[in-house]
Amino acid sequence: MLVLKMLRDMGRHRTQFISIFLMAFLAIFIYAGVGGEWRGLQKSADDFYAETNLADVWIYGGGSGGAQGVGFGGAGFSEAQAEAVGRVDGVGAVERRLEMNAVGDFENKPVLNLCFAERNEISSLYIVEGAGFDKNDAGGIWLSQRFAEARGVGVGDVIGFSVSAANGANDAAGAVDVEARSGSAGGGADTHDSLKFEKTIRGLVYSAEHVFESASETLTPDFSDHGYAYLSANAFPAPVPGMPSAEPPYNTLLVKTDGTSPPAAELERKIDAALDGRYSVYLERVNLPSVNMFANEIQQHKMMGDIFPVVFLLIALLTMMTTMTRMVANQRVQVGTLKALGVKRGAILRHYLSYGFFLALFGAALGVAVGPATLPYLFYPSMSSFYTLPEWKPAYAPEFLFVSAALVLLCTAVSLLACGKLLSESPADTLRPKAPKAFRHGALERTKFWRRLSWAAKWNVRDASRSRARSLMAVIGVFGCTALVVCAFSMNDCMKDLKTWQYETVNLYESKLILGNNLTSSRIDEITEEVNGEKIMEVKAEIRANGRKQGASLLVTDGTELIRPTDSELKPTKLPEIGISITEKTAELLGVGKGDSIEWHVYGEQGWMEGSVEKVYREPVNQGITMRRGHFESLGMEFRPTAVLSAKKVVRDIDGVDSVVLTSESSTGWDDLTEAMYTMVYLLIAAAAVLSVVVLYNLGMLSFTEMEREMATLKVMGMKSGRLRGLLLSQSLWFTAIGFVLGVPAGMWLTSRIVAMSGDSFDFPVFLHAPTLLIALAFAFGMSALVNLFFSGKIRYLDMVGSLKGVE
Amino acid sequence: MSIERTEKNEIIRFERVTREYGTGAHVLKAVDDVSFAIREGEFVVILGPSGAGKSTLLNLLGGMDFASSGKIFVGGDNIVGLPDDRLTEYRAAHVGFVFQFYNLIPTLTAFENIALTRNIVKKPLDARNALEMVGLADHADQFPAQLSGGEQQRVSIARAVAKNPTMLLCDEPTGALDSETGAVVLEMLQGMSRERGKTVVIVTHNAALANAADRVIRIRNGRISAVEENESPKAVSEVAW
Structure with missing residues (x-):
């Protein structure tokens, strides 16, 4: 029977209970959705790194010759040097590679980063299409799939390259250019030669070193403009046509640690000693631009997934608190009757706890089920235009269940808080109506300022202090909504500002x-x-x-x-x-x-x-x-x-x-890049809209129910509906104003935290622009006014006779 | 609003007023074809058992409920069929309500509860004077929850009177009070009629009050069973309880 009572109670207070359900759902939906998204990225990347045996350390050689290292004629890392590094404690494997930039024989001269790999066992290739890497294949090339796709070439096609004295030099550390032996020394620009060669595409590949790739001169990757390709060391072109090809001057050492994870500094010191300091750059995996950029991106998502749900959780708990307290208070006599009839305290307690328990349970369960299955797919399409991963799939984590369980427990605990006191009273006490809350004149009321306030203002202030949880809920709701809107728009501003600035x-x-x-x-x-x-x-x-x-x-x-x-x-x-x-x-x-x-x-x-x-x-x-x-x-x-x-x-x-x-x-x-940002912006705005509507509607509903009798009295006394609407509106506007004032800096803080995770190379200007402030203002107050409009209709048709019937 | 001539001194007239609830076979007539009149300044008691339709009658008079048929003249104007905002104006100008459960605004002090009439009518009585009138001048800064039931009802009367209305409509004003306190409240209401010339209409099921009224309207099953005029009404204090 008590279950029936619960269902009917929920039906009667459906707005509040639906919003508790909705907030519990949204909290978990976002937490598990964004959590599933970034965990999926993390897992895909980790799997990708592990599967391709991504190097732990890159060592770039440096010639005495110049900033950009060795050329054809320069000396690369010798086999003996590689072996010396291999003998270092903690090093599991070492492999040599020659990296150089070449210009692809395509329109607009795209730059391709060529890697002549000794074995390609470290940082090996992920084959998307075609044959696996063959370290002896002199005529083949394994081309970046994204580049091949952008340029419309495929397996079996032959592509040409030229490496010249004038190729892309100031690229990433360690990239070298190839200097043709003939004609460079002292030669005029008009006489310099470029070396041309052709290779057949054997496979289209992804490389774990290029999850993120961007040419240094542009902010965004343009896959048709640059790419990478792997070749066998045997494919290294003869420097001068007719001459036999020599061993490539390997300019890169790929180091794989042996899994004992030696301290980074110690490893660097030992390798430095083994190479006798004859190298230019020692780069750990965390500092590899691709790895670093992607890790930052994941951090950014993780933070959003962790922060935003808190707002929804708070609202769920506050709504739970206000709804349950009021409902239990209204059902005081019912509880007393049940007690008097001999229903056990435990049974009544279970009954009231089950409201919070089931709502949170169903909300959280739906959130866990739907979040990770849907939300990640909102992000992945735009992300895949920057990043290259073999798999885009959300990942699940036990945390989703722990956090859901915590939410259910919290909601249940709040129910307990709301009804615990009532249940500890004797049945006779419970059957008596509760003594009305006594008001006291606070310190504010002794001021001159107070005396000058209108009775409506006094009413509102006292009403707010009478229903603290309700007021807090309103302020937090508007605060959260404003913070989300400000964050969304200031991120947008930030992108635009960066563009203008740059x-x-x-x-x-x-x-x-x-x-x-x-x-x-x-x-x-x-x-x-x-x-x-x-x-x-x-x-x-x-x-x-x-x-x-x-x-x-x-x-x-x-x-x-x-x-x-x-x-x-x-x-x-x-x-x-x-x-x-x-x-x-x-x-x-x-x-x-x-x-x-x-x-x-x-x-x-x-x-x-x-x-x-x-x-x-x-x-x-x-x-x-x-x-x-x-x-x-x-x-x-x-x-x-x-x-x-x-x-x-x-x-x-x-x-x-x-x-x-x-x-x-x-x-x-840059505009294309910011396009991807909009997914996040829209999501934030949608969340803000749901949040504000739910919270403000709830607040309106609660204050309306609480003040219905007072409103009816005033209406009977002859007060006009407009004045009554103003009364409700002014309270809601005050809460909106407080929430707004607090929400703006919070939104800016959020933006600065998010952009701070974009890595060390960007300096994002985070400024609050007047339009953003106005939009947030219009949003917060607009929502507030909209919800109030709904309640003003209710005031007009307030049933005076019904509202004023004897108190139960 | 059409002005019709009414009998001298007559302030209220119900003409064949019916109030039905529900539709079809389930129609309930809370007030059924009721006609009566009340003169200005009278102390009127509407008597009847529970569910007889007393409160409905009062609500119709107060412009809180709508008659299904008939006419209700107040000061010569028919209030039946007035739109909502006109009814609000009517209540503001002519009606002072006193409720069984006082219905004071809990977040406003006694003084503020009365002072808020300033927002309803243009020339209300001074709130302090109104409080003095009901003997609660020294309770001005107390909240309703700090007052006894009788005190709350006195504030409620002061609030009703402060608007300076044509009539005071009281729905079981002593229903929630003990007899002693109830007597004080009723004396006060009688005083409003005797000393201030207000028309006071009280709904009650306490038959003893009939002796104190100028006019007694007895109602049963939604119909008027008798209207009695009292030639020499007693003071409330003389009425046996």
């Missing part, structure tokens, strides 16, 4: 001509003159300070007008001619400021330089240090331009120019 404030050039390596300075000058440009040197560097080390970029300019640094307010600023200027983000990461001393070192060069920070400036995508050419050269460094900037749009092929990055195109690429 492409309109900082980058004033239209074309960036990436120069080939080993160009003569006269050729560089010719190019510069041809496009009326300015030379810059942009290389990878490492910076050390306070015991911290940070990979960053080093920019040396001739005082260009085409790159305009900005201060922390994103306003253009001037950098000093003497000394080092450092980006704000890098400065923060290293814990340095103006006047502090830092050490820096160019990748591929041995030895560290020291200098003091003269200025801290802000820069969106290229974190690191910058200095003037004069200062750079005064330190004994050689200014070797890597790019020429031009305000003109350069579309023609220029000899010696490896590729041209057009600002207008990159800026379009």
Whole structure:
């Protein structure tokens, strides 16, 4: 019978109970949905890394010859060096590889990162289509599936490459360019040769080293523009046609630890000793850009999946609390009757606990069932345009069940809190109506300000203090909703700001001509003159300070007008001619400021330089240090331009120019990237809408039920409906205002936390814009007004006779 | 609103008023073809057993319920069929309600409960004077929950009177009070009629009160069984309980 009573009670209070169910559902839906999403990514990536035996350490060789390492003629890692590393304690396997950039024989000259692998047992390939990697196959190539797809080539097709003195040089650390033996030394640009060769596609592949890949000059991956391919060492082209091919000058060592997981620093020290320091870069797996970027992405999702459900959980609990307390209070006499009839206390207790228990149970169960099965598929399509994984599948975790169980327990506990006191009374006490809550005049009421308040304001203040849980629920609901909306829109703003900052404030050039390596300075000058440009040197560097080390970029300019640094307010600023200027983000990461001393070192060069920070400036995508050419050269460094900037749009092929990055195109690429952000933004807004409607409706329902009698009295006394509506509205507006004021900074904080996880290379400007504030304002108050509109109808048709019948 | 001439001093007239609930075979006539009149300043008691239709009659008069047929004239104007907002205006200007369970606003003090009439009518009585009138001037800052039932009912009367209405409509005003306190409240209501000239209509099932009324309307099964005029009504204090 008590079950019947429960079902009928739920029917009568369906709005509240539906919202408890809904909030419990949403909390778990988001927790398990986003949890399933990022865990799925994590698992896919981990499986991918394990399956392909991803290297633990990459060691890039460095020649004495220059920043970009060895060429055809340079000496690579010898077999003896590889063996020496293999003997180091903790090292399980070592393999050599030659990485170099080549230009694919396609339209727009795409850059392909070629890996001539000794065995491809470490960081092995994942075959999507075609044959497995054959380390002896001299004529075959295993091409990135994403590139092949974008370019419309497949297994069996023959593709051509050229490696020239002018190929993409300033790419990731360790990438080398190939210098043709003939014609480079002292040769004019017009005479330099490029080596051309053709290979047959044997397989289309994914590589775990390229879960994320982006050319350094663009923010977003364009799979038709760059890619990677693996070849057998036997496929290494003869440097000069007719000559027998030699062993490739392996410039990379892939190291696999033996599973004893030696301390990272110790391993690095030992390997350093084994190689006698003759290498340029030692890169651990966590610092591999692809691994790092993907791990950051997962962290970002994890945080959202952990934070957002808390809001819903709080609302579920507060709704539970308010609903149960009121219902139990209204059923006081019923409880007394049941007790008097001899129903055991335990049975009554179970009855009231079952409300919270079953609602939370069904809500959570539905959330666990539906969340991971649906939510991840909202994210995966946009994510797969950035990342490459063999499998996109959500993963389940026992935490989903633990958290669900905790939610069910909490809701049940709240039910207990609501009815426990009543049950401990004697039946006779319970049968008597509860003494009304006595009011006291608070400190506020003794102020002058209080006396000036209208009776409606006084009523509202006292009503709020009478129903604290209800008020708290309203404030938290609006707070959560505002935070979500502000977060959604400020993330959007942030993306737009970054774009404006990067492409309109900082980058004033239209074309960036990436120069080939080993160009003569006269050729560089010719190019510069041809496009009326300015030379810059942009290389990878490492910076050390306070015991911290940070990979960053080093920019040396001739005082260009085409790159305009900005201060922390994103306003253009001037950098000093003497000394080092450092980006704000890098400065923060290293814990340095103006006047502090830092050490820096160019990748591929041995030895560290020291200098003091003269200025801290802000820069969106290229974190690191910058200095003037004069200062750079005064330190004994050689200014070797890597790019020429031009305000003109350069579309023609220029000899010696490896590729041209057009600002207008990159800026379009950025729009594509932000497209993916919108999934999250829409999701946040939808969540905010549900949250606000449920909470405000509930609040309205509760206050209306509680004040119905008072409203009816006032109506009987002749008070106009408009005035009564105003009474309800003003209370709701006050809660909305408080929730809103608290929600805005919370939303901004959330945004800053989320963008902070985008990695160290981005500096996202998180500013609150007036339109965002207005949208959030309109959203919060609009929802509030909408729900109130619904209740104003109820006031108009308030049944005065019914409402004023004797109290039960 | 059409103005019809009424008998001198007559303030209220019910003409063949019926109030039906439900439809078809399940029609219940709570008030069935009722006609009577009340003069200005009278102290009227509507008597009848539970379920006789007394409260419905009062609600119809107070503009809280709608008559199914008939006419109800107040001060010459028929209030049957008035739209909601006109009825609200009517209640504000003419009717002071006193409820069985007082219906004070729990979050407002005694004073504030009375003072809120300022938001309903243009020229209410001063709230302090109204409180003094019911002898509760020193309870002004107390909340309803801090007052006894009788005190709450006195505040409720003060609130009704503060609007300065044409009539006071009281639905079982002593129903929740002990007899002693009830007597105080009734004396007060009688005083409103005698000293202030208000028309006071009280619904009760306490037959003893009949002796104190100027006019007694007896109702049974929704119909009027008798309307008696009392030539020499007694003071409430003289009425035996």
